Amino acid sequence: MKRRTVIKNVVFFSAGAVLLPSCLQQSSKPSVVLKNIKVSGEQEELVAALSEFILPTTSSPGAKQLSAHQYILMMVDDCFKKDDQEKFIKGLQQFNEFAKKKSGEMFTDADVSKRTGLLKTIESKKDIPEDILSFYNITKRLTIQSFTGSKYYLTEVRKYEMVPGRFHGCFPVTNSKL
Amino acid sequence: MGVTNDKMKYDAIVIGSGMSGGWAAKEFCDKGFKTLLLERGRDVKHIKDYPTTNMYPWEFKHGGQVPQKIQDESPIVSKCYAFREDTMHFFVKDDEHPYVQEKPFDWIRGYQVGGKSIMWARQTQRWSDFDYEGPARDGFAVDWPIRYKDIAPWYSYVEKFVGISGNKDGLAVLPDGEFLPAWELTCVENYFKDFIGKNYKDRHVIYARCAHITQPQPIHIEQGRGQCQSRTLCQRGCPFGGYFNANSSTIPWALKTGNLTLRPFSVVHSIIYDEKKGKATGVRVIDANTKEAIEFTAPVIFVNASALNSNLILLNSTSSRFPNGLGNDNGLMGKYFAFHNYRARISGTYDGFKEFTTDGKRPTSAYMPRFRNVEKQETDFLRGYAAGFASFRGYANEGTDGLFGEELKNKLTAKPELGVWGVGSHMMGETIPKETNFVTLDKDKKDAWGIPLLKMSVEYDDNDEKMTKDFIEQMTEMYTKAGFTDIKTTDSNNAPGLDIHEMGGVRMGHEPKTSLLNKWNQLHACTNVFVTDGACMTSTSTQNPSLTYMALTARAANHAMEEMKKGNL
Numbered sequence: 001m002k003r004r005t006v007i008k009n010v011v012f013f014s015a016g017a018v019l020l021p022s023c024l025q026q027s028s029k030p031s032v033v034l035k036n037i038k039v040s041g042e043q044e045e046l047v048a049a050l051s052e053f054i055l056p057t058t059s060s061p062g063a064k065q066l067s068a069h070q071y072i073l074m075m076v077d078d079c080f081k082k083d084d085q086e087k088f089i090k091g092l093q094q095f096n097e098f099a100k101k102k103s104g105e106m107f108t109d110a111d112v113s114k115r116t117g118l119l120k121t122i123e124s125k126k127d128i129p130e131d132i133l134s135f136y137n138i139t140k141r142l143t144i145q146s147f148t149g150s151k152y153y154l155t156e157v158r159k160y161e162m163v164p165g166r167f168h169g170c171f172p173v174t175n176s177k178l
Numbered sequence: 179m180g181v182t183n184d185k186m187k188y189d190a191i192v193i194g195s196g197m198s199g200g201w202a203a204k205e206f207c208d209k210g211f212k213t214l215l216l217e218r219g220r221d222v223k224h225i226k227d228y229p230t231t232n233m234y235p236w237e238f239k240h241g242g243q244v245p246q247k248i249q250d251e252s253p254i255v256s257k258c259y260a261f262r263e264d265t266m267h268f269f270v271k272d273d274e275h276p277y278v279q280e281k282p283f284d285w286i287r288g289y290q291v292g293g294k295s296i297m298w299a300r301q302t303q304r305w306s307d308f309d310y311e312g313p314a315r316d317g318f319a320v321d322w323p324i325r326y327k328d329i330a331p332w333y334s335y336v337e338k339f340v341g342i343s344g345n346k347d348g349l350a351v352l353p354d355g356e357f358l359p360a361w362e363l364t365c366v367e368n369y370f371k372d373f374i375g376k377n378y379k380d381r382h383v384i385y386a387r388c389a390h391i392t393q394p395q396p397i398h399i400e401q402g403r404g405q406c407q408s409r410t411l412c413q414r415g416c417p418f419g420g421y422f423n424a425n426s427s428t429i430p431w432a433l434k435t436g437n438l439t440l441r442p443f444s445v446v447h448s449i450i451y452d453e454k455k456g457k458a459t460g461v462r463v464i465d466a467n468t469k470e471a472i473e474f475t476a477p478v479i480f481v482n483a484s485a486l487n488s489n490l491i492l493l494n495s496t497s498s499r500f501p502n503g504l505g506n507d508n509g510l511m512g513k514y515f516a517f518h519n520y521r522a523r524i525s526g527t528y529d530g531f532k533e534f535t536t537d538g539k540r541p542t543s544a545y546m547p548r549f550r551n552v553e554k555q556e557t558d559f560l561r562g563y564a565a566g567f568a569s570f571r572g573y574a575n576e577g578t579d580g581l582f583g584e585e586l587k588n589k590l591t592a593k594p595e596l597g598v599w600g601v602g603s604h605m606m607g608e609t610i611p612k613e614t615n616f617v618t619l620d621k622d623k624k625d626a627w628g629i630p631l632l633k634m635s636v637e638y639d640d641n642d643e644k645m646t647k648d649f650i651e652q653m654t655e656m657y658t659k660a661g662f663t664d665i666k667t668t669d670s671n672n673a674p675g676l677d678i679h680e681m682g683g684v685r686m687g688h689e690p691k692t693s694l695l696n697k698w699n700q701l702h703a704c705t706n707v708f709v710t711d712g713a714c715m716t717s718t719s720t721q722n723p724s725l726t727y728m729a730l731t732a733r734a735a736n737h738a739m740e741e742m743k744k745g746n747l
Contacts, residue, residue, distance in 0.1 A: 054582045060591060078245040116583070123580045144578065147590060151236045157591050160235060164408045166538035169362030173535050178594055 032070045034077045037085050042108075043092055047072055049108050050095075050136075051143040053115050061152050068146040075142050084138070091135020098132050188214040188439070190738070191461055191476040193446050193491065196293020198711045198727040199482030200424030200432070201336065205735035207432035214474055215432070216444040216463060218483075219289030222268075222296065224402075224426040228415030230264040238263050257676055258286045260297050265413045268296050276631060278620045283634035284675030285486065291442055292425035293484060294678065297413040300389045300421050300541065301722040302342050303564075304333050304353045308552050309719035312608075316551075316560050319514055319611045320687040322716045323697035326353065332729040340422040340728070341398050343406075343542070344387035352384070352547040352721075358392045360385045361408075365531040366569035366599045367544045373660045380552065381656075383567055386545035389422040389725075401427050408539045421541065443467050445627050448495040449479055449504050449707060457706045457747075458504070464627040478706050478738050478747055482731065485680040485712030486617060489515075490632045492684060492709070493619050505684075505694055505701035513616040514685055515636055516718045518677040519563070519607030521670050522646050524653045526662035528569070528599040535571040535596060543568035546603070548720045550648065559644035563607040564720040565653065572597040601662055605649045606720045609674075610641055611682050636674050679723055681715035699734040706747045710734045 030044040039047075048069035055063040063069070076088050099107035102121055103114040110118065122128055122136050147153055154160040159177070189211035192202040199215065206213040221227070235242065242263045249256040252272040261269050270287040277285055288294040307326040314321040330353070337356040344357035363371065363385055371383035390406040391398050398404070403419030403426055412421050419426040432438040443466035450473065452459045460475035481488045489512050495504035503511045543566050550562030574597035581589055615637065619630035650667045657665050687693020690702035695714050701707045710731040712723060741747045 055587060055590075056583055058584060058587055060587070062587075075240065075243075078247070079240050079243045081246060119582050123582065140578070140582070144586075144590065145241060149236055149241050151234070153590075154234070154236060158594070161539075162232070162234065162409060162411075164538040167361045167408050167540035168537040169364040169367065169540075170531075170534045171537035173533055173596060176535050176537060178596075 030073060032073050032077075034073060036077050036082075037073070037089055039073055039089070039092070044069055044073065046092065046095060046108055047139060050139055051146075053119065054140050054143050055147055060156070061147075061150070063143050063146065066146050066150050066152070068143045071146040072139055072142040075145075076138065080138075084134070087131055087134035088138050091129075091131040091133070091138075094129070094132060095135060098129065186460075186472070186474045188212050188474060188476040189742075190214070190478045190480065191216065191474055192480040192482060193461065194293065194482035194484060194487070194711065195291045195429060195440065196288070196424055196482065196484060196711075197295040197298070197724050198731040199293070199480070200295065200428030201728050201731040202480040202482055202708075202710065202735045203432040203438055204428040205732055206739070207435040207437040209739055210435075210437060211739065213432065213438050214476065215429070215438060215440045216446055216461070216474075217291045217293075217440070217442045218445045218466060219291065219442060221440070221442040222290045222292050222415075222425055224419065224430060225415070225417050227425075228417065229267065231411065231414045231417050233264065233414075254284050255286060257284055257672070258678070259676075260299075260413045261286075262413075264411070265297055268413070268415075275625065276623075278623060278631050278633040280633050280635040281637045282673035283636050284673050285634070285680075286675065286678045287484070291429065291440065292423050295423040295724075296415055296425060298423075298724060299722065300412060301545075302337070302340070302344075302355075302387050302389050302725040303545065303547070303721040304355055305329070305719055305721055305726055306351055306353050308351055308548075309717070309721070312561065312719065313717045316555065318560065319717050320685065320689070320692045323686050323688050323693075328697070329726070329729050329733065332733040333725065336725070336728040336732055338395075339397055339401075340389050340427070340725075341391035341395070341403070342387055342725075343390045343392040345385050347382070347384045349382055349384070349547060351382075351549075351552055355387070357387070358390075358395070361392065361540045361542065363544055364536055364569045364599075365534045366528050366601060367567060369528075369531070370567060370569075370601070370660055371544065374546075374656065377659065378549070378656070381546065381549040383544050383546050386542045386566065388542040390541055391420055401431055403427065406541065408541065410539045410541045412541055444472075445629070446483065446491050447471070447627065447629055448491060449481075450475075451495065451497040451499060451504060451704065453497065453499050456704075458704055464629075466627070469627065478742060479708070480731075480735065480738075481684075481707065481709045481713070482711045485683065485715075486632060486634075488709055488711055488713035489617050489683040490619065490629070492713075494629060500703070504707065505703040507703050508691055508694075510613075510685075510692070511694055512618055512683045513613045514611035515615045515617055515680070515682045516609045516611040516715070517636065517674045517681060518679040518718060518720070519609055519638065519642050519646065519674075520605060520677040521607075521642075521672055522605040522649045522653075522667065523602065523670070524650065524657060524665065524667045525600065525602040526657050526665040528601055528660075528662050530661070531599060532596075548608075550645075550652075557644075557648060559641045559648065560610055561608040561641075561645070562720065563605050563645060563649050565603045565605060565649070567601070567603050569599050569601045571599050574598075601657070603653055605646065606677075606722075607642065607645050607649065608718050608720050610639070611685070611717060612639065617683055638674065679712070679718070681712045681718050681723060684709045684713040685716045686714050687716060698737045699730060700738075706738075708734050708738060 051063035406420030493503040
């Protein structure tokens with residue numbers, strides 16, 4: 001390579017680096033290491049926002065506190081068949097646009113009432129593009145799993161007994177702790 | 179080959195450290211015989227090597243699911259009901275140990291000390307003479323060379339040591355044993371038991387006997403095992419030693435005598451036959467790590483490598499005297515291979531006992547012993563099936579459709595609503611051993627240790643199809659009459675193998691012309707080699723076979739020691 005070209009390239013690349021806003025650079029990578037699916041930092045934020053809206057923090061921990069978005073991405077990456085991974089990714093890519101079309105705002109920018117309206121529309125299951133519905137259903141199912149499978153849920157809500165030490169085959173419902 | 183020295187000479191060699199091999203080792207060591215126990219896989223020490231045993235559900239990265247990559251790489255073992263995130267380290271992955279499927283066969287394996295005794299389903303029902311006399315009465319396979327009276331004391335012998343929970347039911351078709359207390363049946367199971375008892379002559383619903391210590395006896399305490407705590411996490415290995423596996427019981431017992439040498443990573447290539455002496459003198463082992471070939475010698479050899487691998491080792495043990503495999507003069511080795519038919523299932527619901535549910539957990543269920551063709555032939559197929567029977571109370575209205583936000587949260591955290599009782603049964607069908615169901619060695623393909631791959635040619639036949647249909651019909655009728663609703667039946671059409679009850683290929687019998695083993699599990703043509711795992715089975719009956727393997731092994735090992743004392747081996 002000629003010296004002049006090398007210098008030109010160096011200038012060009014470093015200029016590019018300077019022009020790229022640093023916040024975007026940082027958020028372009030998700031916070032979890034993914035082996036099979038490609039998700040940007042912005043997309044991860046969208047998953048986080050959607051899962052927190054599906055399962056908000058109340059008197060008990062919500063999706064955000066449980067890092068549901070990381071669980072969702074990890075599960076789709078590790079435990080889903082290729083077809084389902086593709087549906088999830090396609091729906092994820094289209095979700096903000098879909099939200100904008102339906103509510104006038106991207107989901108991440110929308111206020112509570114617009115988000116509520118959008119999720120009601122999706123939950124109606126009427127005329128929702130297949131990929132959007134797949135993405136939403138997977139996100140919702142895994143958000144619920146991250147909650148019902150959490151230490152909080154299995155110690156505070158429905159207590160998991162590691163060592164029951166007993167079995168009663170005909171136990172009065174009224175005495176049952178459930 | 180390596181130099182033979184004193185370290186390589188033993189009084190007995192046992193190939194395989196699982197359900198039956200552990201018993202052989204224990205019996206020999208108890209009587210002072212220096213024993214070498216060979217295991218092809220790694221060591222698994224009781225408790226120490228159960229990495230998931232005390233893990234809570236939220237500690238599993240994938241909530242219990244096996245990652246897709248592992249499922250894609252190992253589609254066969256992934257079909258196994260017990261292959262989950264918490265147990266997968268105990269199962270052989272497909273690509274680690276390939277085999278050849280001339281016809282589809284799902285081979286589920288556990289290559290480690292303890293073998294599959296770590297992950298077994300722990301069901302322990304005795305056979306009766308309706309089973310041992312089956313082939314002779316119905317004209318298939320060959321006559322068993324033993325009867326119930328021959329094995330009954332050995333059933334008792336192993337049951338006392340293992341710890342079996344059960345009720346004395348007084349049924350000729352499923353003899354009673356040495357039982358520790360049983361867990362309760364549920365309201366619905368008791369209802370079905372009474373209903374079947376009243377409406378069907380000779381059909382019974384009982385508590386399924388299982389290898390769990392419900393009330394520890396001194397013999398269990400001595401093994402360092404304690405009371406089952408109803409965790410139902412058994413396949414991870416139990417920190418209480420509440421269920422039986424070789425790792426918590428027979429193997430540490432044998433080690434404690436000081437007479438046992440346990441050698442993991444020892445792949446047995448073949449058994450060495452000495453033509454001058456007219457008997458086997460030892461085994462040829464390949465060290466799994468170093469690939470070094472080593473020979474060990476002993477006057478008696480027990481083959482307990484699991485049914486299919488025992489066939490493989492014997493078929494691969496060739497000499498000019500036995501060009502087709504050790505003891506295989508009649509060419510029947512590998513043939514008459516059989517299994518259990520677990521294809522069909524039925525489920526339903528029961529709209530009663532709403533004021534009751536269950537509390538705690540129970541590692542067993544109810545059981546219906548075989549009722550078809552017991553006293554006499556009465557259907558257009560031979561033999562019959564046993565069935566599991568279990569009931570549980572599920573939750574109702576668990577759906578979350580249309581819900582999100584606080585509404586969803588409230589639904590998930592509210593006190594759950596109980597649903598109706600669910601009921602279910604699965605089929606455990608006897609299959610008929612046939613010459614056309616066989617395993618052989620592949621002529622070309624070899625494994626990483628230079629041992630030929632096993633080739634399976636095993637399939638269902640018309641008898642299995644008819645029996646599957648009959649199970650669905652009879653169970654549907656009983657469920658319907660009992661008032662169960664929402665009845666659903668399925669025939670999985672699975673390939674053979676997922677029952678994990680491979681049997682035969684080296685069958686017992688009276689005659690050297692028509693069988694390979696005599697009534698003491700000795701090869702007719704090489705009497706210092708004993709085969710006492712699933713490979714020895716002449717027929718399959720319907721009962722889970724491990725208890726019978728253990729009893730046959732203890733019986734054969736004690737016979738071997740008597741013969742050695744008499745100078746006959």
